[in-house]
Amino acid sequence: MPDLLTEIVNKYNYWLYIILMMIGLYAMIAKNNLIKKLVGMNIFQTAIILFFISMGYKDNATIPIIMGGHGGEAAHKTIEASQYINPLPHVLMLTAIVVSVATLGVALALIILIYQRYQTLEEDELRMRVKQK
Amino acid sequence: MKQLGLIIVIICGGLLLYATQDFPAWGDPTAPVHTHLSPHFITEGLHETGAPNLVTAVLADYRGYDTMFETVVVFCAGIACILLLRTFVQRTRGREYRHTPTGVVLHIQDPDKDLNNPREFELIDNMWVPHDLIIKTVSRMLIPFIQIFALYVVAHGDFSPGGGFQGGVIFGASLILLALSFDLRSSLRRISEKMLGILSALGVIIYSGIGIACMLLGGNFLDYGRLTAILPVDPDHIRAMGMLGVEIGVGFAVMAVMVIIYTNIASQGRHQQGL
Amino acid sequence: MSAHYPALIILIPLLAAFLNTAFVWLDKRLCYPTTVLGLGGSVYFCIRLLLKVVGNGTMAYHVGGWAPPMGIELRVDNLSALVLLLVSVIAFMNIIASRKSINEELTFKSGAFYTIYLLFVTGLLGVVATADLFNLYVLLEITSLSAYALLAMGNQDRAPLASLNYIFLGVVGASFYLLGVGYLYIMTGTLNMADVNSLLPGIAGSSAVMVAFVFCLVGIWIKMGLFPLHTWLPNAYSYAPVSSSRVIAPLMTKVMVYVMIRMMISVFGLDFVFEQISLEGWVVALASVAIISGAVMALAQKDLKKMLAYIIVCEIGYMVGGAWLGNSQGMTGAILHIVNDAIMTFALFLVLGNIVFTRKKTAIKDLRGIFSSMPWTMAGFILVGISIIGVPPTCGFFSKWYLLLGGIEAGASFFVFALVLSSLISAVLVFRVVETAFFSPEDGGHEHEKAALNEAPVSMLVPLGLTGVAIIAVGIWSGYIVQHIILPFIQQGIS
Numbered sequence: 001m002p003d004l005l006t007e008i009v010n011k012y013n014y015w016l017y018i019i020l021m022m023i024g025l026y027a028m029i030a031k032n033n034l035i036k037k038l039v040g041m042n043i044f045q046t047a048i049i050l051f052f053i054s055m056g057y058k059d060n061a062t063i064p065i066i067m068g069g070h071g072g073e074a075a076h077k078t079i080e081a082s083q084y085i086n087p088l089p090h091v092l093m094l095t096a097i098v099v100s101v102a103t104l105g106v107a108l109a110l111i112i113l114i115y116q117r118y119q120t121l122e123e124d125e126l127r128m129r130v131k132q133k
Numbered sequence: 134m135k136q137l138g139l140i141i142v143i144i145c146g147g148l149l150l151y152a153t154q155d156f157p158a159w160g161d162p163t164a165p166v167h168t169h170l171s172p173h174f175i176t177e178g179l180h181e182t183g184a185p186n187l188v189t190a191v192l193a194d195y196r197g198y199d200t201m202f203e204t205v206v207v208f209c210a211g212i213a214c215i216l217l218l219r220t221f222v223q224r225t226r227g228r229e230y231r232h233t234p235t236g237v238v239l240h241i242q243d244p245d246k247d248l249n250n251p252r253e254f255e256l257i258d259n260m261w262v263p264h265d266l267i268i269k270t271v272s273r274m275l276i277p278f279i280q281i282f283a284l285y286v287v288a289h290g291d292f293s294p295g296g297g298f299q300g301g302v303i304f305g306a307s308l309i310l311l312a313l314s315f316d317l318r319s320s321l322r323r324i325s326e327k328m329l330g331i332l333s334a335l336g337v338i339i340y341s342g343i344g345i346a347c348m349l350l351g352g353n354f355l356d357y358g359r360l361t362a363i364l365p366v367d368p369d370h371i372r373a374m375g376m377l378g379v380e381i382g383v384g385f386a387v388m389a390v391m392v393i394i395y396t397n398i399a400s401q402g403r404h405q406q407g408l
Numbered sequence: 409m410s411a412h413y414p415a416l417i418i419l420i421p422l423l424a425a426f427l428n429t430a431f432v433w434l435d436k437r438l439c440y441p442t443t444v445l446g447l448g449g450s451v452y453f454c455i456r457l458l459l460k461v462v463g464n465g466t467m468a469y470h471v472g473g474w475a476p477p478m479g480i481e482l483r484v485d486n487l488s489a490l491v492l493l494l495v496s497v498i499a500f501m502n503i504i505a506s507r508k509s510i511n512e513e514l515t516f517k518s519g520a521f522y523t524i525y526l527l528f529v530t531g532l533l534g535v536v537a538t539a540d541l542f543n544l545y546v547l548l549e550i551t552s553l554s555a556y557a558l559l560a561m562g563n564q565d566r567a568p569l570a571s572l573n574y575i576f577l578g579v580v581g582a583s584f585y586l587l588g589v590g591y592l593y594i595m596t597g598t599l600n601m602a603d604v605n606s607l608l609p610g611i612a613g614s615s616a617v618m619v620a621f622v623f624c625l626v627g628i629w630i631k632m633g634l635f636p637l638h639t640w641l642p643n644a645y646s647y648a649p650v651s652s653s654r655v656i657a658p659l660m661t662k663v664m665v666y667v668m669i670r671m672m673i674s675v676f677g678l679d680f681v682f683e684q685i686s687l688e689g690w691v692v693a694l695a696s697v698a699i700i701s702g703a704v705m706a707l708a709q710k711d712l713k714k715m716l717a718y719i720i721v722c723e724i725g726y727m728v729g730g731a732w733l734g735n736s737q738g739m740t741g742a743i744l745h746i747v748n749d750a751i752m753t754f755a756l757f758l759v760l761g762n763i764v765f766t767r768k769k770t771a772i773k774d775l776r777g778i779f780s781s782m783p784w785t786m787a788g789f790i791l792v793g794i795s796i797i798g799v800p801p802t803c804g805f806f807s808k809w810y811l812l813l814g815g816i817e818a819g820a821s822f823f824v825f826a827l828v829l830s831s832l833i834s835a836v837l838v839f840r841v842v843e844t845a846f847f848s849p850e851d852g853g854h855e856h857e858k859a860a861l862n863e864a865p866v867s868m869l870v871p872l873g874l875t876g877v878a879i880i881a882v883g884i885w886s887g888y889i890v891q892h893i894i895l896p897f898i899q900q901g902i903s
Contacts, residue, residue, distance in 0.1 A: 010158040015150065021587075022146040028576055029138035041579055048583055048590070055594055058167055059160040064187040065293065066179050079179065081172035082162055087187040088171055089593075091196060092542055094188075095203045096586065098298060099549045102210035105394045106556050107575050109217045112401055113560070113568040126569060133565055149587070152619035156594055169597030170477055198471040198480045202534065202546045205422065209527050209550060212429060213557035216520040217568075327433040334429040341423060354415040356473035 013054040020047035034111055034121045038104070045100040049093045056089035058082065064090070183373035184291040192296065193376040197355045201340050203298075204383050208337050211390030215330075218402030228406075229257040256316060256406060265314075272314035279307040287384045291373055297383025304384065305391030312392075317400055317407025326396070326404065329389045336386025343378050413457040414469040414482040417492060418533050420449040425526035432519035439519040440507060446526055447500040450533065454496045458489040462892060468539070476539070477600040483539035486897040487743060490889075491536045491666050494747055495659055498754050499529040505758060505871040506651035509765055513649055514561065521561070525655065528554035532663050541589045541599045541675070544667065545582065548631070552578050555660060558652035559644050570643035577640045581630030588624030591616050601675045612680055621676055621685060625668065632664040634728055635698035638721050642705075645720070646713040650761040653713075657720055658753040662746045665727045669743065672731065673901035688732045692818075695729030696826035698722070703833040712763070712770045715837065716756050719796070722830055723749045729823050730811045736898050738814025743894050744886060745807035748795075751882060752804060755792040755875040759785055762864035762872070772844055779846040781862040786845055788872045793838030795879050798831050803883035810890075 008015055024047055027040025064087040066079060115121060118129050157164035174191055184190040192200050227242035233253050241247050241254075248254055287300030312320035344355040352359035357375025358368070366374050399407045424446025431438040461467055466485040470476065484492070503525065510518050531551030538544050556578070560571035593599060595616050596607045611617055626637075633641040641661075645653045672681050682688060702722030709715040727749070730742030762785040763778070764770060779786050795804035808827060815824040863869070882889070 007154060011153055011156055013159050014153045014156060018146055018149045018153070021149075022142045025145065025580070026138050026142045028580065029141060030135040034572065037576060041576060045579070045583060048586060051587075052590055054159065055166055055590070057160050058162050061162075063294075064175065066185040066187065079176050081167075081175045084175050084187065086167055086171040087174055087178075087191050089166075090188045091191045091199075094192060094298065095199055095542075095546055098203050099206050099546070102206045102553060103549070103575065103579060105210045105398070106213050106217070106553060107572060108398055109214045110556075110560055110568045110572045110575070112398065113217060113564070114572065116401065117564060117568070130566060130569065148619050148622065152591060152616040155614040155616040164594070165597035166594055167597070171597075173478060194472065195474055195479050199540075199543055199546055202543070202550060205527065205530075206546070206550055206553060208426075208429075209524065209553050209557075212520050212523050212527075213553060216517055216524060216557055217560055219517065221516060330433045331430055334426050338423075338426045338430075341419065341426070345419065345423075348412060348415070353469065353473050354412070354419070354471050358473060 014051065017047050017051040017054065021051070023047075032123050034114070034123065034126075037123075038107055038111070041107075042100065042104060045096070045103075049096050049100075052089045052093050052096070056086035058085050061085045181372070182376070183370050184376060186291055186293065186295075188294075189290050189296050189376065189380075193379055194357065194372055197344075197376075197379065200379070200383070201337075201344065201355070204337055204340055204386050207390050208333055208386055211333055211393040214394050214397045218397045219404075220402045222403070230254040231257050252319075256318075258406060268314050272310055276307050276311055279310070280304055283307065283384075283388075287380055288377070290380055291376065297380035298387055300380075301384040301387025302391060304388040305395075308388075308392045309395045312395065312399070312407050317396060317404070320407075321396065321404060324392070326393075329393050329396075333386050333389035333393065336382045336384070336389065339382030339385065340379050343375060343382070347375075410456070410460060412469070413453050413460065414467060414484050414537050415471070417450055417453045417457060417496070418530055418537060420453070421446045421526045421530045421533065424449075425523050425530065428519065428523045428526060432523070436519055439522050443503055443522040443526060444500075447496065447503055447529065450496045450529070451493075451500050454489070454493040457484060458493050461486060461489040477598045477603045480543050481539045481600060481602075482537045483601070484537055485900070486893045487666070487669070488536050490743075490893055491663065491746065492533060494750050495529065495532050495536065495663065498658055498750060499525075499532075499655055501871040501874065502651070502655045502754070505761065505868045506654065507867060508865055509649070509651050509761065509868075512765075513651075521558075521651075524554045524557050525652075528558060528655065532659055535663055536666060539601045539674075541592070541601060541604070545586050545589065548582055548585070548667075551660065551663075552582065552631070555656050558656060559648040561652065562648040565647075566643070567647040570640075570647050574640040574644045577630055577637070581627045581637075584623045584627030584630070586627075588620040588622075588627065591620035591623070595620070601670075604675055605677055608677060608680060612684055617680075618685060621671075621681070624671055628664055628668045628671070629728075632661050632668070632728075633721055633724055635694070635701050635721060635725065638698075638702075638724075641721060642714055642717040645717045646711065650757065650764050654754065654757040654761055657717070657757055658750040661720060661724055662727075662750045665724070665731070665742070665746055668728070669731055669739070673898075678902060682734050688734050691732040692729050692820050692823050695725045695732065696820075696822045698725030699729070699823075699826040699830050703830040706837055707833055710772055712760060712772055712775070712841070715772075716753075716760060719756070719834070719837070720753060722834075723753070726808075726811055726827070726830075729820075729826075730814060733814045733818045733820060733823070735814050735817050736895075736902075737810050737817055739898055740890055740894050741807050741810030741812075741814055743897075744810060744890060747882065747889070748803040748807045748886075751875060751878055752792055752795050755788060755872065755879065758868070758872045758875060759789045759792065762868050765864050765868065766862050772841060775841065775845045777845070782864065783861075784863055784869050785872065786842075788876050789845075790838075790842065791876045791879060793834075793842070795883075796834045797838060798834075801883045802879050803886060804879075806883055806886040 021044055024040045024044030028037050031037050061084055064084045118126055174187060178187045178190045179185055182190040182194045227240055229238055230241050231238045233255060283300045283303035286295040286303060287297055290296035347356045347359045348354050350359040350362050357372045360375055361368055361371050364374060424442050428439050428442045461484055469482040471480045510521060514521055528551055531547050534547035535544055556571050556575050560568050592604060595611050596604050598604060630637045645657050699722050702718050702725060706715045706718035727742045727745050730738040795802035798805045798808040812824060812827055
């Protein structure tokens with residue numbers, strides 16, 4: 001038990017984001033309204049983004065913009081890798097954010113089409129009205 | 134469905150949490166994440182690419198291929214919205230319009246054909262309020278400053294947080310502000326659907342065009358070092374110039390697509406009436 | 409020039425897509441020629457690339473001039489070159505066969521349709537050629553986004569809802585894959601496939617790597633349509649316009665099978681998969697259940713489109729089971745089946761497209777007497793049917809043969825039983841359609857009058873003819889393909 005507690009304290013960010021991911025996944029599966037499912041999808045994707053960004057953090061390091069880089073002096077100083085956090089997860093997650101926004105846009109367009117046709121967004125009602133066709 | 138959801142969530146969450154026991158502790162500087170690739174990016178990034186902002190250096194130079202496809206994702210979402218939603222079916226009933234100088238309200242069948250000067254007429258819908266002078270004046274004053282800030286964010290992406298995506302979204306937001314504070318038709322009058330479509334294609338063509346130019350000049354795709362043959366910049370800064378070029382392309386594409394997605398979703402494809 | 413082939417294959421359709429968008433607003437008549445030129449250029453370079461790779465070995469391309477693992481690498485070996493050629497040829501033939509039906513169904517928006525089509529093909533080509541894990545995710549998302557849009561353009565009653573359900577499941581699948589990549593990144597610090605493979609033996613025992621593999625695999629299975637994660641597939645493919653489903657159905661699921669084989673062989677390595685994880689018994693059993701359930705559900709369908717969709721579910725089971733059998737025969741069968749099943753599914757959808765274009769109805773009972781009014785199309789259908797059942801010298805026989813041999817060698821009796829049962833059920837399916845088409849009279853009951861010839865236009869018959877020839881040609885040459893392309897790849901993967 002104390003092992004588990006030290007584990008959680010050391011890696012509480014990962015635990016937090018995994019729980020957030022699972023909340024989003026549950027909303028996607030269990031909710032009835034299409035917009036709520038979409039919001040769950042967004043929570044799920046955002047939690048993955050936060051998970052990646054948190055893995056790039058280093059203790060006592062600052063943002064990955066070289067201080068004093070504007071101008072010529074920076075070319076002559078040596079840059080310490082431990083002073084700046086890892087830029088790669090941020091780059092990957094810029095892409096992931098854009099992908100999630102694009103998917104959200106296309107999903108909203110589809111929801112508009114569904115609403116124009118059936119006048120409802122509840123999944124059980126939709127199933128009924130589709131069967132009646 | 135709820136029980137199934139609960140079971141799936143507990144299994145997935147349990148597996149993911151079980152695997153965290155092998156992770157290094159949070160923030161540990163000796164983790165493989167921080168010792169394998171990233172020291173090279175941090176120590177050599179400024180020398181090799183000329184950009185102090187390491188995120189932009191990795192985004193636009195080391196992993197520029199990924200960023201090109203990210204722009205293509207945005208572009209694809211915009212074209213998909215047009216493909217799905219755009220309809221050319223017009224209402225047959227006509228709408229109410231208010232003549233602003235005199236305050237007279239008329240029922241007009243087709244505003245494009247029947248009105249001589251459509252700028253003097255405003256659409257009356259459920260949300261119409263008579264006195265939105267403050268909103269219109271403030272937006273009209275703010276929008277140019279927002280756009281200049283957006284251009285600053287794009288151009289300064291090498292030195293401070295920023296870049297093509299961020300600047301493009303801010304620019305797109307300024308046009309959406311125009312559509313929200315006035316109405317959708319006046320914003321479409323200023324920047325038409327044809328211009329938006331061509332701008333979005335132009336943005337991605339700029340990005341891949343710079344890459345293809347590097348290929349034609351002898352290097353691999355997106356190898357900015359070869360651009361010294363056509364640009365009069367010294368070799369230390371050529372990569373930063375290449376990165377600026379692709380960021381401008383990204384900015385165009387993102388700006389156009391944000392406005393395309395807004396206009397199509399807000400007007401449900403008809404481009405008649407927004408929010 | 410030849411060093412740039414991997415990049416050119418992806419760039420030419422991409423550039424054609426961008427120019428196409430500009431032409432939508434500038435001059436609409438240039439849209440179709442641009443699309444054809446883009447796909448044709450890609451086919452040409454794929455052929456050159458395949459010849460080069462088979463002759464000289466794996467080709468690597470460093471994008472941006474940065475050596476991996478700093479930059480992104482494109483890596484084309486035997487298997488990638490084969491699948492690249494398959495994707496570009498099928499996409500090219502489809503656009504030629506689809507011109508009339510796109511002009512009929514989507515007159516105003518055909519330009520945007522061609523753009524999304526080209527982006528879909530570019531995404532697939534990029535997925536196959538890349539050697540970077542995160543790049544694969546981005547290209548997978550391009551492919552999926554275009555597929556969501558293409559599939560929603562059909563029958564407006566049901567297509568948007570089917571596509572929305574596909575979005576939800578597809579996002580879960582891609583996000584699981586991304587989570588797996590994230591876990592791998594935390595443990596190894598790199599995103600390049602070859603680099604991860606070299607770093608893996610040191611950390612192979614850790615639970616994080618095992619969970620990473622499981623999540624990547626489940627994500628890929630969702631996108632592939634393996635039972636029971638296939639629920640999006642029948643609806644999405646049946647309610648879509650035939651020109652879209654004709655390109656998405658043969659290609660998307662097979663490219664995901666390629667990704668699974670790539671992850672198993674080049675990223676994690678066969679040692680890790682079969683010794684550390686040792687789930688292959690369960691996976692082969694799941695694949696067998698997928699085969700049987702796909703075949704049985706296909707039997708229960710009254711509509712031709714849904715029947716084809718369930719046949720796809722059945723075929724995916726063949727490939728997953730073959731890959732996880734654990735021996736070289738099974739893997740050969742799975743890879744050969746990627747090629748064969750793509751060709752067969754494409755031919756089936758070509759037949760379906762012809763029927764939809766002329767008759768507009770696809771319920772099986774509406775196909776009465778179609779033999780006399782569409783003889784060429786039905787001849788093609790009989791050829792494909794024979795191939796699905798697995799009769800030599802069509803290509804379907806050879807991949808089933810390898811799968812059977814692999815199953816017998818591995819002792820997977822349930823898998824072998826499922827293969828045989830599904831062949832019998834496919835025979836019933838094919839003969840049911842043939843019986844309705846040939847022997848039943850046309851509605852109206854004039855049995856003694858021959859129905860008027862109402863065949864599909866030539867632009868739709870020529871691709872069907874070429875695909876029929878390909879079914880037989882690939883069958884006759886499958887020994888050559890296996891010996892020169894597939895087996896060297898497997899040998900390389902094992903060593």
